Amino acid sequence: MTTHKAVKSFPLGQIVATQGVLASVPNPHMIECLTRHSRGDWGNVCREDAASNNRALIEGSRLLSAYAIDPTKPAKGYGENCFWIITEHDRSVTTFLLPSEY
Secondary structure: OOOOOOOOOOOOOEEEEOHHHHHHOOHHHHHHHHHHHHOOOOEOOOHHHHHHHHHHHHHOOOEEEEEEOOOOOOOOOOOOOEEEEEEOOOOOEEEEEOHHHO
């Protein structure tokens, strides 16, 4: 898990989710993770992706966070127990998706 710093909020745009996430992740957990994403807590991304996200806040690039579907089980930033939240570079859309749906 990466550490995070407080960031100024950024627009999330339209919020959408794939069928895979809707079937796998409880709605309250999705909201909790979206709140974390919007605050700059990128979840289980690698150090390089966290640094890229921090630069993206200034440069206007895409933002990627990774969270465990079941937080009581181990998770990496990819694989079976993981979902992503991606906010597009123009901040028009934020998408919940499984790595296998990318």
